[in-house]
Amino acid sequence: MKSVCSRQALLLCCSVVALAMPALTHAATPGATGAAVPAAGDVPPATATQVDPAVSINEIIVTATRQSKRLQDVAMTVNVATGEQLDKYKIFDIKDVDQLAPGLELTNTTGRNNTTTLRGVTFDPDQGTAPAVQVYINEIPTDAQTAYTAIYDVQQIEVLRGPQGLLRGLSAPAGSITITTRRPSFDKIEGYAEATGTDRAGYNAQLGVSIPINDKLAIRFAGLLDGNRNNNVRDINRNGQRSQSRTESERVTLGWKPTDTVTAYLTYQHLYADNVQFQQVVGSGANPYGVYETEFGTPVSFLPAAYGGHPFTPDTTVRSGPPLKASDYAAVADGEFRNVNNTHIVNLNVAADLGPATLSFVGAHQFSKLTINRDLDDTNALPGYVEYSNVITPYIVNTAEVRLSSNNREGLGWGLGAFYTKETGVTTVAQDSSQFWYPVAPGTPVNLPYAAIGVPLAGFTPFTLSNTLGIATLVNVPVNTQTWSFNGNVRYKSGGLTIEGGLRYSLLRIVQTTQLTLSGAVTQGPYEIIPAALQRNDHNPLTGGADISYALMSTLNVYAAYGHSYRSGSTGVSVPAGISNDLIQTKPEQTDSFEVGFKGSAVDHRINFSISTYYQTLSNYLSLFPNIYYDAPAAQPATGFFQFNYNGNASIKGIEAAIDNRVTSNWDAGISASYNHARYKNALLPCNDFAGTGTPNQNGAPAVTGGGNVSFCRSNGPLAEVPDFSLTANTEIRFPMGAYTPFVRALFTYRPSFYSERVQYQYQDRELLNLFAGVRIQDSRWEFDVFARNLLNQQRITNTTLGQGTVNALLGGTFNSGYRAVNVMNPREFGATLKFKW
Template sequence: MTSKAIFLSGAGALTLIMAGPALAQTAAPAAAPEGIQIEEVVVTATKRSENIQNVPSTVTAVTGETLQKLNILSFQDVQKLTPGLDLDNGGGRAQKISLRGISFDPDTAASPAVQVYWNETPIGASTAFRAMYDVGQVEVLRGPQGTLRGQTSPAGAVTIVSRRPEFNSYGASIFQTVGSNSLFNTQASINVPLIEGKLALRVAGLYNHDRDGVENAYNGRKNGDTTHSVRASLGWRPTDDIEVFLVHQELNDRLVSQPIVVGAPITAAGQIGPSLNVDDRKSVVDGPADYYHKSSLTSLSATWSFAGHRLSYIGGYQRTTDTSARDQDVTNVIKGFSDVQSVFATAHQLTQELRLESTDRHFWNYLIGGYYGKSDAYAAFNQNYNIFFGPYQPPGFSLALSGISKPAEGKDLAFFTDHRFALTSRDDLELGLRWQRHESTAQNLLAVAGPPAPVLPPEFVTRKSTAWTGSASYKHRFTDDLMAYASYGRGFRPGGTTQFVTAAALAPQYRVYQDETSDSFELGVKSQWLDRRLQVNGDIFHQKIDGYISRVNGVNSRGAAVAGEPAGPGPGGSYPYDAATGGINLNTNGDAVITGAEVQVTGVITEGWQATISASYVDAHYDNALLYCNDNNNDGVPDAGGAFVQPGRQVSVCASNSKLANDTGLAPGKFNLSLNSEYVRNVGAVDLFARGLARYTPRSYLPNVDQHFSAYATVDLYLGVRSADRAWEASLFAQNLFDKSEQLSVGTVYVNGVAGGYRTARVNAERKVGISFRYNFDR
């Protein structure tokens, strides 16, 4: 479907929705009983608490109650409820979030395309993926966040709000889940009003142990994930006009994540092992695949309401440490050889935000604020620089290779303002503007059998950038239940330098990537029908990104290249690459265009039966972008593998109009769908319930091997009973009920320029069955 077709079909759907009032006037339904109306959802997407139906942008809200109902025990599973959102834990080392077709590779070390906020303070994806417990609400904000959020991400934001203390009631709860693959998840909380109505404490904890069904075919080692976490939240309300919340969380996680492989060994090369497919869920890596994460998060929020205004402060501090040891020969190209890389990384981040907003003005409400962020990070790795004398043979000898990122510092300063004008009783105009300055300092040191030496010349160590971003929206309420809007958003991500490039002779300009800006336009409708038993929301959008930041892995380089040199001896006049260096990884910029449409329909079918269906269609592709690539025959078209570089260039460059791809090169499909439903029937003192969740994932494409991966759908089912007052609940569940195993991607690992018979495979989660029990001790 073309961009024009998307807009025409989307506009047609929006027109039908908006035409509804004229049709509905002929036969207005009788008022529905309160119990079978759709409940109001309050969100803070605009830094103000308001009904989601009044927000002139696309927001998906998942309440803490919904997370528990559907046994959402991990951050990654939130994607089941939000089409177009892709959450990938990256095998433990490179967690990434994609939204509206805009992907992100954390190895770029750039600002994320989708920023995660924990209690309104920005956190890294690595921390967000580790635990999900005692959550009040998760919100997915789609489109550039260019005015009110701490970091101006181009694709959107995900906000996680932990449950706050209750000032007037004691309470405690336990939520226990036991299931297949050694699943054992315990969540508990206690709430104590220390001074009734004034001071309250809430403490929550998590223990989780789980496996994903992957086992090593050689040594029998199994993948597994173990998490411990505790969180304390203190609420203070000295007067009716002042509220303060202090939250602190400690988390430890240990993960064993051996990648799944498919294929068969090349016996002629001395490889051994069984023939494997995705259903086997086997790994063949010889060495470790261990990841450790420790984090401390603190947030402080305070509000003071006075004289028709509200003064708000949000502060956050986080400290994270990640260590890993992983064998990079994950497909066992060389029998008995382990190419282990050890990594240690630690980071600290302090953020502060202060804003003042009016609250009671009729025509004009305004907001002004400032944001400051400071971060520092340190990273080091150790591995061997291997010298090979033949294919499929262990190295003849190895040198110690290490890299250090000198404490990298980043500083962000921003001032923003937002203004709402009630033009009429049914028309609102909102304008926002933000100025920001970013400064970063980073230097890498590399050492090969000797003392470490700096990689970047002094003029590339420090980078500064400033940008103006903002937003605008206009909304019109045709009735109290029908609103249409048009909105604009501008996003920005600062450029920087690619970290740990092992090609010593590579010119500095290849290591630098530029700033990214994006502009997005959206038209949408939000509506409620049948006396608010039916809710229909939809939007169409178009976004243009200048200098989209992405990454290419394993590209060939040639340090001796000279501009204007004659044709070389290779195919098409190319030159042989530097074999001793091997493939390198570089950040790159290229223009991109994204067009799409989204719709969500929620309905109360009968009393006790509610369903929601959500869908998204996104076309995201480069727009005549010039990207680093492997081009082995000098034809300007990317090639897989090979050992040559275009003449006159240290790294080849290719023009691209291809789909935006993730860090593995996989271009996801365009259409995504999610359906969830719940039916509850009261039987005396208990309620019986059935819940279902289905997700459709479209066909995807991996261009470097010209391989398509099939579309598939998974179904989760929950059956149970609860007390009529909801004090307790017990349920049986089956996630991926039909045990659908689908290969989502494939990768080839090269050692000394050759590949083995196995290839890595990304596979969806296998079926998981179990029981859950929840009890609330509230009074």
């Protein structure tokens, strides 16, 4: 492991004694919330609470192993955030949770594709494979688009790091995120209401209330209304229209305790989210069109190519937009990008204590309909034209899991389980491809030579074409995936020694087909574009893991763990015709990870600390490569840009450490850091190599280097667009004054500068500081605070594309917008929150 300790890793190793974890923590900050914690094992799953500020003992109960355990006793790296902590730092969007956990990046570059990166392993929802980090709500796997959209009335979030191939139904190479919502109270009426507003038109109102009907039946109602400006971007070509998001959600949970040994919770949740998010751009802008002089001496405003050596000059009357920089928060698309998510979820969780063992069942039914309307030309390479796309994705997911697990804490224990999930639905994609023929003035016929469209005739015979001569495409993508899995595990505990291990056998069945219909200038179909041999993926992987831990003393545990996970490859849908099979279907991915670490506490649990190091290999790591230029001469011919899945071997070396400290009874402070060196291992990957240099670039006219359909570049670069090192810190100081307790708290995250090989860009370092000040009244029943997000008002680019945005057309070649598509840190925002609990 010597190679792990680069300069940043060495800094991490040498600073462990000074580290303290913030709100999302390996051992959560003392005093962050205010409820006593029972002894480990007395807390039912996902109902852990925390200590009163006056009490020094702070033991966090987690369900990472599907049992309630002290965090210190779990032989893996687990981060925990309670609902109170999420509220404390105004985490209304789960994507902001990455401010609380180093090494975790939650991004949404378009307002649609929620992307999770953990330990340097990333996942793009558009790649069509199982995610690298699997998300669960109330123990049921859920897509990130739904899970991340509405975070309210949450009991606890746990981030499990490392391969997950045993304890939960779906395997994941980087980890899992489990979200548990609050359950109703059988004892008393209790709840909360809060409202937040900001100076950037942000608002968040939420409510949660439990009503016990009797000692056996209780109900909890919760609701959310949230609105904001998303990425705070204005579209200057749409009269300054702003990005805007509105989310409404309601949840009702019915709790039933017919006996002392049986509990059941039935939850229904509805989600409606409507997001308009314009793609921000930076650059000088361009004049994509030119003035072309015909052989008759008539200037024609048309495409940027010089036919037959005739004069060609830029048409300065038509421009993509003005020069723009990051601080302008501006977009130039002619069309809108709107995403609507309408989801219904029913979840049932039942547990029966049979004495020697507990029998449990979780099941869910989810129906979602995602509707996306967008202008694909988001950098406006074709001014005055909307490259329209409409995507409708209705899908149904049914999931069920049954488990039987022994109840003994000492001696030999065991567990058995069976899991099933199936997803069905048909995605439809309707896209206007008139830009394929596009003339400058929409609807206006223009004269051009036949030679311009590849007809080798002498001279320049006039040829009339208008943009009504377009192509409309309709793509149907049926979804049919099914997973059965069966697992067994054993554990042995004697005193301070615990040994656990198990296996999961899965049957994965995936059918992927795509039917394409063309209309307009070309009429074809519908016809199947996925080769028959690539339409079905059947895999039967064996995954699992083992760990051993030992309590050197009651306050110090050491552990070692091994994990193995598996992800099926996928068949690309709506891929261009005529490309090679390796660009259509990917190979399965397998992952092995080894981790060692220790966790402990000192000074009567006033100090909690942990450190772990790991090494992980990924065989055929699955990733998505967007905006790759392809050339398929066997298909009519065809060229353009597309996103392709591809495999490459990789490895990761990492260190993660944390320490939190209650300095005094009214002062908590913390720091946590993570170093993850995730790199490809001499992988040959799709790239844009227009200049033929063997490295990613878009210098010159689009071209394919080599003899394939796309260019390939050799890479030992990062797996994700994130730095290796990250750090987060927090502090809270309280000033008790009788019934009033003023407080000040701060949350700070640091991401260093790093160079991206994939997009050829040097990202700047980022220092994000959020500051809060307020007062609690009457034993925290009332709380009012004011806050500032991004107090330093940094406006750093967090994501960018390789080169400037372009659009290809059959007539005229490539149009260049003069802009890069980017994402930028949201600007400084001030707000205030009022909360009441009863």
